[in-house]
Amino acid sequence: MTELQNNSVQEIWQSQPVEVTKVSVEELRRRAGRFERKIRWRNIREYVASLIAAGLMGYFYITAHDVASRVTFALFIAAMLWIVIALHRMGSARRTPHDVDTLTTQQFYRAELERQLAVVKNVWWWYLAPMVPGMIGCSVSYIMKPHHAATWAGLAFMNALFIVSFYGVWKLNTRAAHCLERMINDLNVATQ
Amino acid sequence: MSTKELVSTIEIPATTSRQDELYQEGAATYGAALERLARAYEADADVRRDLLQDIHVELWRSFQTFDGRCSMRTWIYRVAHNVGASHIIRQRRNRADTLVGLEELENLPDATSNQALDRNQALDRLLQLMQQLKPLDRHVILSYLEGLDAAAIGEITGLSATNVATKIHRIKNLLARWFQQGGKSND
Numbered sequence: 529m530t531e532l533q534n535n536s537v538q539e540i541w542q543s544q545p546v547e548v549t550k551v552s553v554e555e556l557r558r559r560a561g562r563f564e565r566k567i568r569w570r571n572i573r574e575y576v577a578s579l580i581a582a583g584l585m586g587y588f589y590i591t592a593h594d595v596a597s598r599v600t601f602a603l604f605i606a607a608m609l610w611i612v613i614a615l616h617r618m619g620s621a622r623r624t625p626h627d628v629d630t631l632t633t634q635q636f637y638r639a640e641l642e643r644q645l646a647v648v649k650n651v652w653w654w655y656l657a658p659m660v661p662g663m664i665g666c667s668v669s670y671i672m673k674p675h676h677a678a679t680w681a682g683l684a685f686m687n688a689l690f691i692v693s694f695y696g697v698w699k700l701n702t703r704a705a706h707c708l709e710r711m712i713n714d715l716n717v718a719t720q
Numbered sequence: 721m722s723t724k725e726l727v728s729t730i731e732i733p734a735t736t737s738r739q740d741e742l743y744q745e746g747a748a749t750y751g752a753a754l755e756r757l758a759r760a761y762e763a764d765a766d767v768r769r770d771l772l773q774d775i776h777v778e779l780w781r782s783f784q785t786f787d788g789r790c791s792m793r794t795w796i797y798r799v800a801h802n803v804g805a806s807h808i809i810r811q812r813r814n815r816a817d818t819l820v821g822l823e824e825l826e827n828l829p830d831a832t833s834n835q836a837l838d839r840n841q842a843l844d845r846l847l848q849l850m851q852q853l854k855p856l857d858r859h860v861i862l863s864y865l866e867g868l869d870a871a872a873i874g875e876i877t878g879l880s881a882t883n884v885a886t887k888i889h890r891i892k893n894l895l896a897r898w899f900q901q902g903g904k905s906n907d
Contacts, residue, residue, distance in 0.1 A: 537842065537846065537865065537899055538864070538866075540839055541846060541865040541866070542756075542866065546752050548751040548755055549754075549755065551747075551777075553740045553743065556743070556776060556780040556781075557780075559773070560780065560781050626785055626786075626795070626798070627787070627798075628798070628878075629798060629875065629878030630801055630805065630855075630856060631877060631878030633802045637806075717819070718809050718854055719805075719854060719855060
């Protein structure tokens with residue numbers, strides 16, 4: 529008779545030799561703090577970058593001499609505020625609750641990934657489209673300025689810059705969307 | 721050295737909060753179960769060490785909101801399994817292995833040999849079996865092996881009592897087949 533036949537599989541599993549990991553509370557606090565700090569800094573970076581850009585636009589607004597330029601900078605400031613609010617409302621990652629069962633956690637995680645996917649897929653509407661009025665205003669105010677010789681070349685360069693920036697933002701978000709789709713697919717394969 | 725003796729060497733600062741005390745109690749009681757759980761989720765010893773650290777950090781963090789509405793055991797298993805499941809999903813991106821459900825595993829032709837197994841071989845085979853399973857089924861089989869009853873497994877996983885009963889039935893058949901012991905495993 530083998531040894532296995534004298535023991536249940538459960539007993540073999542539970543009596544396997546294990547060396548219990550020792551983690552001090554200080555170490556746990558340090559690791560958890562490091563994670564929280566990383567998240568906090570990421571958020572601060574995003575808000576500070578937006579505030580600096582809005583501040584810069586505010587400065588240009590104050591120092592601008594013509595109405596068209598002022599309207600343009602005001603439109604950019606409004607767009608930036610809109611983006612910050614949209615980012616705050618839609619983009620903030622929600623932490624998985626601890627007091628729920630596995631199935632609920634999986635549903636929450638999937639819903640969170642799908643929500644983030646919708647955010648990056650709709651980047652045209654909440655990030656790029658609000659910049660368009662400012663961009664048009666910028667072109668209009670440029671045309672209205674009395675430096676005719678450089679107007680068309682300068683205007684073309686400025687608009688090309690806008691288009692390249694828009695393309696860059698769209699491309700980054702498309703890449704993020706692919707990554708999220710892969711994560712959702714992995715989650716589906718692993719859980720369904 | 722027993723589990724409790726090992727865990728009692730954890731350093732706790734002079735002023736401990738309720739969160740720290742709950743963690744300390746949970747780690748002392750379920751420390752060994754968490755080690756076994758990590759083995760079922762990760763075969764590589766180095767990666768497993770990181771996984772265990774993540775489980776402990778998440779557990780400690782979770783006790784900030786522990787309100788006693790479920791037992792500490794249920795809470796700990798929920799948190800630990802969720803970290804384990806996230807780990808599997810993350811690792812899947814780097815590994816080509818396919819995870820299967822209990823039903824699929826049950827229908828696969830028996831690839832195991834008929835030779836009698838000693839404890840170490842049985843343990844290796846058990847780990848091999850578990851590491852093929854999808855997170856939820858791995859969760860159920862682990863809880864079963866830890867001796868949890870169907871009600872507790874349902875509470876941790878969110879599966880209905882009927883679903884848990886079906887899965888346990890399948891687990892027993894699987895274990896009987898894999899270990900050639902004629903379904904002698906306990907409930």
